[in-house]
């Protein structure tokens with residue numbers, strides 16, 4: 001297994017500050033509260049979605065809105081109760097209509113570098129691993145990032161992409177994904193930002209594996225509970241929006257889960273890039289926040305130190321976002 | 329080197345080592361040890377590993393082939409291209425035997441990954457390569473057989489730089505133009521170079537620049553490959569001594585602006601390799617060639633000839649170099 005480190009310029013602090021607006025957070029928290037009060041939504045209590053450790057053995061992560069736990073065996077952070085997938089999808093569609101996630105972006109800079117990073121990631125992994133990925137299916141990232149399919153057309157090379165957006169027709173579970181995999185048999189599937197949003201991540205990965213030939217690849221990007229941002233700030237982390245983060249896997253927990261599902265992990269990395277900047281922003285904004293060592297470190301760190309730290313975190317698989325490449 | 333090969337054979341499991349020939353009195357192995365090279369044939373081996381100074385390589389290799397043995401030989405393959413041709417002539421008379429030379433850098437994981445990414449077309453056309461391979465000349469530099477041209481054929485270039493040249497040839501096939509500067513800087517009374525610089529070009533216009541140095545002081549291996557679509561660099565190389573660092577590959581694909589021009593400093597991927605599999609892969613290829621008739625991909629006598637010819641051309645391309653050596657000989 002390879003552990004590539006994605007190295008790039010540190011983002012500017014203003015990108016972090018405006019990344020998730022208060023409005024975005026409030027809208028999602030209100031939607032979650034509505035679901036909690038909605039009798040039609042069925043809720044499911046669960047153990048650690050990664051390793052199965054009982055909730056009784058886990059630690060409390062957050063009690064705001066609803067309980068989130070941190071697994072004491074694998075470090076995964078998870079909502080202790082999750083709604084059924086169809087209500088979750090319905091609510092997510094309504095929110096996307098109401099507040100497209102990209103409206104906060106400056107229109108001239110629609111996540112272009114992020115898209116290039118995804119496409120280059122696939123190209124380099126394809127070459128190193130000796131796979132030929134002629135057809136790739138994107139599952140739902142096109143709903144989260146409407147400019148993504150256009151970017152793929154502009155930037156993607158020698159590859160057929162198809163996009164399966166979030167379904168509006170009331171289909172339940174992952175039937176649409178199953179049907180599409182069977183009809184298209186892609187060489188690879190991209191699950192970008194989905195693992196943290198679905199009620200039953202293992203079920204999603206089971207559907208993917210059951211409907212692809214052996215030797216297919218799955219590219220996954222998801223939040224990482226081992227990231228310094230979550231370790232220091234916990235539920236105060238600006239990246240923690242409960243409805244978007246029902247599962248924040250640890251590297252160990254996610255590795256264990258995919259192994260048990262029959263996948264082979266070819267690559268794991270934590271290309272978060274934002275931990276150091278987020279933490280500096282937090283400690284400079286909130287003057288009375290005091291964490292031994294770290295508050296002083298971040299208040300005095302210049303851009304060079306932040307970059308050194310960020311690369312160290314990524315090399316140590318301790319940044320707040322992770323990427324996996326799995327082989328079915 | 330013999331012990332490194334022995335350990336790799338043990339790990340492979342397909343070899344039964346019956347005898348070793350060495351001059352070391354403290355040689356530690358559970359096998360018979362002889363000091364007279366011809367005595368190894370008393371044990372009727374199928375395969376001979378030749379880990380001797382450059383001058384002795386052609387004799388040992390040719391003798392083993394004539395006796396019907398498969399041969400694995402360390403690099404450099406003798407002292408010059410004539411030595412290689414001599415071995416090739418004997419090899420040609422024994423087409424059923426395998427002859428392989430130990431250019432093990434091609435088997436390093438970072439190098440293999442770099443090759444895969446270029447071969448897949450992901451990086452686009454190769455533009456140029458830069459290689460630096462250097463060390464501190466070491467203790468007993470003047471007394472070491474490696475720095476006695478009658479024993480070795482040359483200095484740091486033929487001893488260490490040859491690995492980089494072998495990699496260059498793997499990526500660029502053949503160089504039609506060769507320019508060089510060959511120098512002695514620190515060990516000015518030893519009749520071999522302690523630095524060699526070469527600038528080469530192949531027919532497709534791929535440029536390669538080499539610096540091979542015994543006055544690098546800090547052990548260093550760097551190979552950079554720049555292509556139309558991005559770049560790959562390999563820094564450090566896992567070695568038996570462990571002094572060239574971890575092997576780290578950096579690869580980046582360009583991101584283009586709206587006019588199609590690359591934006592500076594693209595996102596790169598850093599991949600670290602911490603286990604040296606090169607010895608094992610090299611032994612496995614040799615075994616497969618003998619036992620299964622698989623072709624030898626790395627370390628063929630033709631590759632050996634190509635790289636030795638290139639070494640000679642680099643020495644010859646600096647018109648001042650023979651004069652410097654002659655001056656030492658006269659003074660000595």
Ligand SMILES: [Zn+2]
Pocket residue numbers: 048049050051052053071072073074075076253
């Ligand atoms: Zn767990």
